[in-house]
Amino acid sequence: MATGIGETLRTARRQQGVALSDAVAQTRVRESYLTALEEENFAVLGGHVYAKGFLRSYARFLGLDPEPLVDAYRAEHEQPDEVSPLAQQQPAFALPTQRRSGLVVGLGVTALVLVVFFVIGLGADSRPGSDVALRAPQPVPTSEPASAAAPSPSRQTERARPKQRSRPDKGPRSTQRPRSNQEPARGPNTVPAPNSDPTERVTGNDVDLELASTGGDSWMRVTVDGVERFEGVQSEGQRESYSGQSITVRIGDAGVVDVTVNGQERGHLGERRQVVDKTYTVAGSA
Numbered sequence: 001m002a003t004g005i006g007e008t009l010r011t012a013r014r015q016q017g018v019a020l021s022d023a024v025a026q027t028r029v030r031e032s033y034l035t036a037l038e039e040e041n042f043a044v045l046g047g048h049v050y051a052k053g054f055l056r057s058y059a060r061f062l063g064l065d066p067e068p069l070v071d072a073y074r075a076e077h078e079q080p081d082e083v084s085p086l087a088q089q090q091p092a093f094a095l096p097t098q099r100r101s102g103l104v105v106g107l108g109v110t111a112l113v114l115v116v117f118f119v120i121g122l123g124a125d126s127r128p129g130s131d132v133a134l135r136a137p138q139p140v141p142t143s144e145p146a147s148a149a150a151p152s153p154s155r156q157t158e159r160a161r162p163k164q165r166s167r168p169d170k171g172p173r174s175t176q177r178p179r180s181n182q183e184p185a186r187g188p189n190t191v192p193a194p195n196s197d198p199t200e201r202v203t204g205n206d207v208d209l210e211l212a213s214t215g216g217d218s219w220m221r222v223t224v225d226g227v228e229r230f231e232g233v234q235s236e237g238q239r240e241s242y243s244g245q246s247i248t249v250r251i252g253d254a255g256v257v258d259v260t261v262n263g264q265e266r267g268h269l270g271e272r273r274q275v276v277d278k279t280y281t282v283a284g285s286a
Contacts, residue, residue, distance in 0.1 A: 020034055210260040211251075219232065256272065
């Protein structure tokens with residue numbers, strides 16, 4: 001169903017006499033994506049996050065307020081997603097009844113087995129021969145029960161040992177996870193980017209930052225010395241450079257963007273589909 005988003009974008013572009021090729025050069029968005037926005041073919045844009053990012057970038061380029069267009073997109077395309085979790089939760093109410101019925105059957109079978117063993121035990125105790133069999137072990141010296149009872153502590157300790165061994169096994173698993181976050185380095189000159197501190201001070205007169213989309217498209221916002229220089233989607237294979245005293249970046253898919261600071265390769269700042277904020281500033285600056 002048409003929402004008027006595409007017609008608004010197409011009309012604004014034609015009134016300004018702007019060709020699609022010029023819009024591609026200015027917005028750094030692929031021509032196929034701009035065409036999809038004007039035709040309201042949002043399915044090819046890769047999801048709601050990317051669709052709204054493309055829409056904001058294109059609207060700002062045309063001098064339009066992007067928020068009404070984004071609100072129209074949300075009203076038309078994001079409302080069905082809010083209903084689906086309720087439908088998925090409905091089958092959960094039927095599960096307790098099935099589990100209760102299985103539990104009742106299991107308890108009934110267990111009770112029946114206990115009753116049978118109890119009846120068999122009473123029958124065995126009522127036989128005369130059973131008394132003789134039970135009384136026969138009594139004259140045996142007390143040392144034999146002691147020796148028979150002695151292995152039970154050792155068996156308990158043997159059973160307890162595997163439990164003690166299983167606890168240390170959990171330690172290496174937790175320590176290996178942080179290491180995987182430090183492995184995005186792609187070469188001998190790569191310096192892993194720390195995730196603990198969002199601000200990094202570098203030496204030199206300026207901060208020279210290079211962002212290269214090597215693994216796919218990614219939305220990003222770049223602010224240089226307090227001025228927003230770029231906000232939009234950087235396509236795969238595209239490489240952009242920025243210079244200033246302080247540079248702040250917000251990357252929507254940190255796992256596909258390689259970062260280089262003052263000639264030093266930092267690799268990826270995060271994993272795939274992870275949003276990362278990072279600030280690079282000259283050491284000693286305010």
